[in-house]
Amino acid sequence: MRPPAGTPKARPSLVAKLSRRENAHLNTYADALRDALRSFIAQEHLPGGTAAAVLDGRLISVAAGYADVEAQECMRPESIMPCGSVGKTFLAAMLLKLTRHDSLQLDRTLDTWLGGESWFDRLPNGRTATLRMVLNHSGGIPDHRTTAHYGDAVRGLLQDLKQTPDASLPPTRLVSFILDAPPTFAAGSGFCYSETGYVIAGLILEKLSGVSALKLIRHELLAPLGLRRIRPALTRATPDLASGYIANDRLGFPAKTAEGGVLRFSPVTEFTGGGFYGASGDLARWVEALLEQRALPFPYREELLSTVPTGEARDVAYGLGIRVMHTPAGIAYGHMGEFPGYMTLAAYYLDQKIALAAQVNGWPHEKSLLERLQDALMKALRPAFSRRNILQ
Numbered sequence: 001m002r003p004p005a006g007t008p009k010a011r012p013s014l015v016a017k018l019s020r021r022e023n024a025h026l027n028t029y030a031d032a033l034r035d036a037l038r039s040f041i042a043q044e045h046l047p048g049g050t051a052a053a054v055l056d057g058r059l060i061s062v063a064a065g066y067a068d069v070e071a072q073e074c075m076r077p078e079s080i081m082p083c084g085s086v087g088k089t090f091l092a093a094m095l096l097k098l099t100r101h102d103s104l105q106l107d108r109t110l111d112t113w114l115g116g117e118s119w120f121d122r123l124p125n126g127r128t129a130t131l132r133m134v135l136n137h138s139g140g141i142p143d144h145r146t147t148a149h150y151g152d153a154v155r156g157l158l159q160d161l162k163q164t165p166d167a168s169l170p171p172t173r174l175v176s177f178i179l180d181a182p183p184t185f186a187a188g189s190g191f192c193y194s195e196t197g198y199v200i201a202g203l204i205l206e207k208l209s210g211v212s213a214l215k216l217i218r219h220e221l222l223a224p225l226g227l228r229r230i231r232p233a234l235t236r237a238t239p240d241l242a243s244g245y246i247a248n249d250r251l252g253f254p255a256k257t258a259e260g261g262v263l264r265f266s267p268v269t270e271f272t273g274g275g276f277y278g279a280s281g282d283l284a285r286w287v288e289a290l291l292e293q294r295a296l297p298f299p300y301r302e303e304l305l306s307t308v309p310t311g312e313a314r315d316v317a318y319g320l321g322i323r324v325m326h327t328p329a330g331i332a333y334g335h336m337g338e339f340p341g342y343m344t345l346a347a348y349y350l351d352q353k354i355a356l357a358a359q360v361n362g363w364p365h366e367k368s369l370l371e372r373l374q375d376a377l378m379k380a381l382r383p384a385f386s387r388r389n390i391l392q
Helices: 014-044 084-098 131-135 148-159 171-176 195-209 213-225 268-273 280-291 367-380
Strands: 048-055 058-068 276-278 315-318 323-327 330-339 342-349 354-360
Touching: 014 048, 014 058, 014 367, 048 280, 048 367, 058 280, 084 131, 084 195, 084 213, 084 268, 084 276, 084 280, 084 330, 084 342, 131 195, 171 195, 171 268, 195 213, 195 268, 213 268, 213 280, 276 280, 280 330, 280 342, 280 354, 323 367, 330 367, 342 367, 354 367
Parallel strands: none
Antiparallel strands: 048 058, 048 354, 315 323, 323 330, 330 342, 342 354
């Protein structure tokens, strides 16, 4: 039905205008992010990858390359990959949440919870390192991944993949590889990244809760935030899993990690050193929620970012499961992770209010690759730096 003659045409509402403007900006940033990701994947000869950014609360997610090269299956923004040590941010946040209960205080020594274990007195610095020191890697606890015994155990698992693809090393076995070893340094006197420390922290969480640490994190932290595409890595299969590809491996991992959405080896060994599958979009939302103090029901950022110096040029400090990174785009807070066949980053730029996450399904085992990817993607988002209120 036409309006009466002489009736002025209805003008688009201010909300509609802003909506179009918002969408135009988001589309521009999404195109720039996708182009940067595509260029990086080609330059580094990677199979594929995903990237996501949260700008003033709005998520953009992109993908490039292949989730499965042989099947010519394209990577999608929703593709899932193991996210490695980014899982340390979940564990640290879960333990921080429990500090509201008398059963857990970060500055108690590890024997408070594990002192009755038969192996505990053989743990380096077990009676002097605190839980806080474990979470910021200043406890002087050696890393089991550097031991010959761990390498031999992993090779043993990989040799029998056809018969026992679900075989894994339990957490106490991982800890056993460093028992009776000398401490890396006196507790609290230095910094040295220790996967074993996070395994021990996971054992403490399970001791307190009586349930699976990974399932508890999923229920208590991730589900309330609606992060359904971050899942505990408790099985070899998960929906939308991209295949990973490994180059130059010396332990015997298969060159292609997955077939038909099923890993060819168990992810369970990782335990709370990582322990999760994820998608870039939900990882970006997680790191934004964590640093903006929405992950827990009380103010906690000051505690989260109580750091120790690392002595490194880029990752200058480490808090509770959080790396403090000096980058060309400014200071970022988050983590990087590796899992055979995959690499992941999640970072939040507090001053710019930008969250960034990315994953690739190639594993050259080179941390600097993730640093270069982080910088390339943030360079693509540079126009957003001066438009902090573009969506308001």
